[in-house]
Amino acid sequence: MHAALAAQAGALLTDAMEPQSAGIRDLREHQRATGQAALDWLRDRLNHPGAP
Numbered sequence: 001m002h003a004a005l006a007a008q009a010g011a012l013l014t015d016a017m018e019p020q021s022a023g024i025r026d027l028r029e030h031q032r033a034t035g036q037a038a039l040d041w042l043r044d045r046l047n048h049p050g051a052p
Contacts, residue, residue, distance in 0.1 A: 002042060009038035 012035030016028045045051070 002046065005038055005042050009035045009042065011035075012038070 012031045016032035016035060018028065021027050
């Protein structure tokens with residue numbers, strides 16, 4: 001599960017670095033924010049394995 005979440009977060013952050021899409025203005029910012037939130041959650045989970 002952790003590896004899958006890390007892969008998805010990495011894909012979102014990589015896509016966020018691509019040039020802005022003409023049709024969807026806020027897509028890259030959404031991808032960056034979602035990927036960063038996933039990484040933050042994963043880091044917290046790995047640093048505190050017993051936490052809910």
